[in-house]
Amino acid sequence: MxxxxxxxxxxxxxxxxxxxxxxxxxxxxxxxxxxxxxxxxxxxxxxxxxxxxxxxxxxxxxxxxxxxxxxxxxHDPEARILPKASARRWEAIQLAFFQAAGLGPNLGRLSEQLQRPPDRRNPETVAACTHEVDRILGVLDRILEDGRPFLTTEFSIADIMHYPWLQPVLALGASQLTQRPRVVDWLHRLEARPAVQEVFHG
Ligand SMILES: N[C@@H](CCC(=O)N[C@@H](CS)C(=O)NCC(=O)O)C(=O)O
Missing domain, CATH: 3.40.30.10 (Glutaredoxin)
Known part of the structure; x- marks a missing residue:
């Protein structure tokens, strides 16, 4: 490949x-x-x-x-990233689409704005994306509320879709994230996985 x-x-x-x-x-x-x-x-x-x-x-x-x-x-006969059971499988697919449609574009636009000098930023875009990212973090927090270790209980593509976008936000210590300990704990569980370590620090 x-x-x-x-x-x-x-x-x-x-x-x-x-x-x-x-x-x-x-x-x-x-x-x-x-x-x-x-x-x-x-x-x-x-x-x-x-x-x-x-x-x-x-x-x-x-x-x-x-x-x-x-x-x-x-390429996943052991269902390491995509559950086989129908209900969990669709949950994983749903959350993968959720990331691609929500967190990805909003965090992408926000970081593009924040990389500009302050006088070249569009305040409306910054405010709208910040609000939407915060709202999405609230959705993730509610999903994790029942104590599940990963978004679809077992590790899946849903977690993989989110982690690389939220890792820099966690590294920055952004308050929208740090005020949500369940989301932070979930990201730390992902961070500890050997595959994640290999990609970020290998
Ligand atoms: N929805 C696409 C987004 C891909 C995307 O935005 N890729 C960025 C890097 S993360 C890129 O190639 N940017 C170059 C450009 O837009 O010119 C996906 O999830 O694959």
Whole structure:
């Protein structure tokens, strides 16, 4: 397998999944700052011009959530990342979509704004994304309220989708996160996994 990736949250999702599954792969770095994702060799692989992209034999898959589902469907006989039982499986898929539609875009837009000099930020965008990220953290907190260790009780793609986005927020000690100890504990459980350690500190 080949993974076109970069040191970003969406790239790391797939790296964590591959490490959890113990699948060997060739990582091909894509220079996002240099604009490699807009070059024709790359847009032929992914018309959206964004990493991650996975090649498995003659198959090319893009969109991090779709790649995790693919790995779960095709390369996970022991259900390490995608539960087999219908109810849990759909819960995991639901939460994977929830991340891709909610936390990803809002945290992405927010961090893009915060990387700008203060006078070049759009205050409405900053306020709207901050509010939505906080609301989503509240949703995750409610899901974890019953004491489950992972989002769908057993570890799954739902956790993999969220962790690389929330890891930098945790590292920054952002109060929206630190005021939610259940969410922090969940992130620490994920952080302790060997696959996560390998991707972030390997
Ligand atoms: N929804 C996509 C988002 C992918 C995405 O935003 N990738 C970023 C890096 S994390 C990227 O390639 N950005 C380059 C660009 O937008 O030009 C996914 O989950 O795979």
């Amino acid at each position: 080949r993974l076109y990736t970069a040191s970003t949250p969406n790239g790391r999702k797939v790296q964590i999944a591959l490490a959890e599954l113990g699948l060997p792969y060739e990582a091909i770095p894509v220079d996002l700052h240099g604009g490699a994702q807009r070059e024709s060799w790359f847009t032929e692989l992914c018309p959206n011009g964004k990493i991650p992209v996975l090649q498995d034999g003659d198959r090319t898959i893009w969109e991090s959530g779709a790649i995790l589902l693919y790995l779960g469907e095709e």
